[in-house]
Amino acid sequence: MRKDDRERALSELNRRVIGGVLQQAESGGQSLEEVLAESVFYERARLRFDLTSPTRDHDMQFWNRAASRLGKAGDRELRGLVYDVVGHYGREICGRFDDRIYGMASKMVPPALGLLLNATSPKRLLGRRPQLPDFDSVVALLGETEAVQRLNDRGTLLFVPTHVSNLDSVVLGFALQRLGLPPALYGAGINLFTNPLLGFFLRNLGAYRVDRLKKDPLYKNVLKAYATLALEYGYNGLFFPGGTRSRAGAVENKLKLGLMGTGLSAYINNLRSGKRLPNVYVVPVSVSFQLVLEAETLIDDFLRDVGKSRYIISDDEFAKPRRVFDFLSQLLSLNADVAVTFGEPRDVFGNRVDDDGNSLDPCGRHVDTTRYVTYQGDVCARPQRDAEYTRELGERVVESLRRHTVLHSTHVLARAVFDGLRHEIPGVDAIRLVRVGARDVRLDLRDVYWHMRKLLDALRASAHAGHVRLSRVVQYASAEDVVADGLRYFSIYHARPAVERRGDVLVPTDRALLFYYQNRLEGYGLERMAMRAIPSMTDDVRRVA
Amino acid sequence: MNTEIAIVGTGPFGRAIISAAIDAGHRPRVWGRSETGRQCVRELFDDRVTLCESLEETCAQAGMICLAIPASGFYDVAMALGAWLMPDQVIVHGTRGVSEGFARSSQILRDVTCVRQIGVLGGVMFRQGNHAKLIGGMLASRFDDVQTTVRAMFHLDAGRLHASDDVIGVELCGVMGHVTEIALGLAEGCALDLSSAGVLAAYGLADAARLGVVLGARRETFHGLAGVGELLPRHGSASGRHRALGKQLGQGIALEDALNTIDGEVEGVMTAREAHAFARSHGVHLPLVEAVVLALDGVDHMADVLRTVLCGELAWS
Known part of the structure; x- marks a missing residue:
């Protein structure tokens, strides 16, 4: 948020929250006393x-002082204390921001990303002149891009990826x-600000801090x-509606609705x-990597304690710049x-x-949306x-994220191999497997x-009906080529490939990784098909033989 | 608040709703397709209602719209309403049937109109006859404002509208209740004893609950007023269109012939077929619904079919 907006926002934050x-x-x-006692309790517990x-x-220091003031506060003092606490939180969330750096960082994003995506190692970066990649060959922008561009002039955009x-x-x-x-303002986990790689971008592109331990x-x-105010001031927003990275690898199906x-x-x-452009448009975005x-860290976390995984991971691969460089360069070497x-x-x-940003009912008729929020004649x-x-x-967002997710050969191969595993070791649930x-x-x-x-037939039918998107390989290649493509990718980055070929057999070498990648196919109604197909598979093949 | 009430439908349920609205001090706007129904409303309520000439005239300015119409006409009415409804209007319905593709009525409203504040009247008990009266039941809606609005619009003589937010559950209880009622008639037609019929009713509830859970309903709803509460009077009563149909099918009379002897719409026929198809496509086994579909298809030895159901597992999940 720009400096003048930030000051305005802090003062408005106080007014709204304290009000x-x-x-x-x-x-x-x-x-007031209960509210403040709760704050002191939670914050001291966190700091322990x-x-x-x-x-x-x-x-x-702040909370010790607040605790001591709280013990002897009268009504006036309590109000002052609420003001201080809200201000304390507000300043932490807004962070520092400099207009000049903002402008510079905006211009720096593409070349900086170029370096990031092109470097095989920091040494190479320093050793010779880096070749900036052609971004369009790396990041494919698909879907309703034109509609999004148009709507940017007609209201505020809220991206939910x-x-x-x-x-x-x-x-x-x-x-x-x-x-x-x-750039869209977004709430980044406070732990990310300590990451040397990302910290610079986060600080200077206007990310606000979210401390998920609070x-x-x-x-x-x-x-x-704060998130509401930023949208009201016309800043496009972005937040991850799943709340955190998907631990199991599946597309989000339960969202955190608070920020939405x-x-x-x-x-x-x-x-x-009475804003001239009051509308806020929600744009679901699916990001799909091969x-x-x-x-490895995410699925390990998921399996260690299914359903109670750590919310914040601060020691994963992303915290190791060398690992990030290796990962990206290897992806690039395969034209991923x-x-x-x-x-x-x-x-x-x-x-x-519609194109002009007017809301439509399910039959395509214009809807006066102000009346959704009118109660007894007033908008409230x-x-x-x-x-x-x-x-x-x-x-609607969940449906869209699922529909626009692109499935790659790694996902489909992982599903095929995992189905094979389940067939070979029947009667065991996936987690135990x-x-x-x-x-x-x-x-x-x-x-x-x-x-x-079989899987490709089902997926292609599903893609044809608009339920999912497939990468070019998965959409058009033969089963043999999809398997080969998946194996190629699995072999390049992970410490141990999820599956590898040894002669005429495939050996699942890391079941956790297989599980992680195959989970991307969850929710597309393929479960029953896969389990029915497998028992007859071997017999069929044997018959042909 | 806009206290104008529109009521669409002039059958017994529609008349019970009209009466409850008048008793609460309102003058509802009413529309019905059938001239007999309109005449009946004219005679019963005289100038205490405004009998309108068109759906638009009835509903366009209403704060709350109540649909008391059969499932067969529901889609067309919803489509017509969609052209002029506004997002701040409230719609409740008491329809107990489904449309093609096992489409529930609340789902149709959501699919063809801009209105979100939708309520479902279920487990509703009303005294039949010309002087139909609303006694009580369930009102399901995800919106608290719908609960408040509807309660302010109706006066119930002896009972109340219980609140639920399980729209799908309450709706399915009503819809599937008709299928169970056909099964009860079948039991009677096949000369099964009363206890066996009671057990069949439990299978009917279990079928409805399993189907409901697949669709996102809560199982407990089927054990409450909307489920068990709705079924008890059906089990005790020997009258009713669905019961009559089931009885004749149980006696070996063909579906078409049986339907010719019954006045009014028997929504359970389509519901049973659609529920059966839907369940099959989702891998859900519904033994009682299957038995009813077999009966509709004219299968012989229905008594044996029902006994097979009774010997099967009573599974709620």
């Missing part, structure tokens, strides 16, 4: 174990720049209010303040596509919009109603080809 807290206290809800926080000492890797934000930054759109409800209020609701809040506030930089697909933009109620926020609108928007390992399995290549053909 909300006071109103709640006056209407018989939580008292968050030993690496760069602001730990400062925070400790899939999230498998920390590289997503780098790639998205490039994609927006390539479309001629201004559990204080007041902090979350400030965060939401900021779009609707901003729309209501824009209407109330290989995922942090796949990173597909960024922009889904159909929607209004904040989940309705489709109604928390339960608005949460329901946002839930419905979330359903991965964890326990059991005996070594070798899959006859002919069986895998047979099953791959």
Whole structure:
């Protein structure tokens, strides 16, 4: 956020959040004292174990002082303390920002990404003049790009992408720049700011800080209010609706709706303040990689404690610049596509919009959306109603993310091999199959080809019906070529390939990785087909033989 | 708040709704396709209602629209409404059938109109006859404002509208209740004893619950007023179109002949077929629904088919 907007936002944040807290206290809800006691409790609890926080000492001092003031505060002092706490949170979230650096960083994104994507190692970067790659050959921009460009002039855009890797934000930054759109403000995990590679971009392209270790409800209020204000001030926004990187590798199907609701809040506030362009458009974006930089760490985290994975991982592959360079250069050496697909933009109620940004009902008729938020003649926020609108928007977003995900040969090969594993070791659920390992399995290549053909038929039919997108190889190549392509990619980056070929058999060498990549096919209705096809597969092949 | 109520449908359920609205002090705008129904409304309610000439005239300015129409005409009415409905209007319906593709009525409203504030009246008990009265039941909606609005619009004599946010569950309870009622008629036609019929009703609920869970409903809904509560009167009553149809099928009378003897729409016929097709495509086994479909298809030895159902597992998930 620019400097003048930042000052304005901080003051408005105070007004809104403190106003909300006071109103709640006056209407018989939580008292000021309770709200503050909760803040002190949560923050002190966090600081007890968050030993690496760069602001730990400062925070400790602040909260100790707040605790001592709270004990003897009268009504006036309590209000002052709420003001201080909201200001403390607000300043941390907004961060520092410099207009000049912002301008420079915006121009630097493409060449910097070029270096990043082209370097085989930092040594090479320093050793000879780097060759800047042709971006269009690396990052493919697909989907509703023109609609997104048009709508940028008709309202504020809120991008909601899939999230498998920390590289997503780098790639998205490039994609927006390539479309001629201004960088989108987004809430980046505070741990990312310590990453030397990403920190520079984050700080200077206007990312705001989100500390996911902070559990204080007041902090979350400030965060939401800031995200809402940024949209109201006309800054395009971006947040990952899955909340964190997908640990299992599947496309997001459950979204964190809190931040998504900021779009609707901003729309209501824009209407109330008579903004010329009040609309906020939600744009689902699917980012699809052939290989995922942090796949090993993510799936390991998922399997270690299914359903209770760590929310923040600070020691993964992304924290090792050398690993990032290796990963990207190896992808480039195979001319890999990173597909960024922009889904159909929607209004904040989940309705489709036309070229001029007008909302349409399911039959294509114009809808006066102000009446969604009109109650007894006034435009106003109604928390339960608005949460329901946002839930419905979330359903549309999930549907779009799934539909626009591009499946690569690595995903399809992993599914075919994993199905083979399940067939060879029946009666064991997927998690146990991965964890326990059991005996070594070798899959006859002919069986895998047979099953791959079935999978490709189903996937191509699904893609034809618009339910999913396929990479060029998966769409057009033969089963044999898809298998070969998948094997080639698996062999280039991961410490141990997920699967490798030894003569006429395929050996699943890392079941966890296989599970991770095959999970990308979850939710496309292929489960029953795969399990039915497998038992007859070997017999069929044998018959032919 | 816009307190104008529009009621579409002049059958017994429509008349019960009209009566509840009048008792709450409103003067509803009413439209119905059937001249007999309109005449009946005229005679019963006289100038306490505004009988309109078109759907648009009835609904365009209403704060709440109540649809009391059969499933066969639901899609057309919803499409027509879609042309002038506004997003701040509330729609509730009490339709107990599905359209092609096992499309539920609330889903149709969502698919062809801009309205989101949708409610479903289910498990609704109303006294039949000319002086139909709404007694109580379930009102399902995801929106609290729908609950508040509808409660302010109706007065119930002896009972209340219980709130639920499980729209799919409450809707399916009503829809699948008709299929179970056909099965109860079948049991009667096949001369099974009353206890066996009671057990069949439990299979009907279990089928509905399994189907509901696939669609996103909560299983508990089928155990409550909308499910069990709805089924009890059906089990106890020997009248009713669906019961009559089932009984005749159980006696070996062909579907077409049986339908010719029954006045009004028997929505359960289409529901059973659509539910069966939908369940098959989703890998869900619904033994009682399958039995009803066999009966609709004129299979002999229905008593044996029903006994097979009774010997099967009573699975709720």
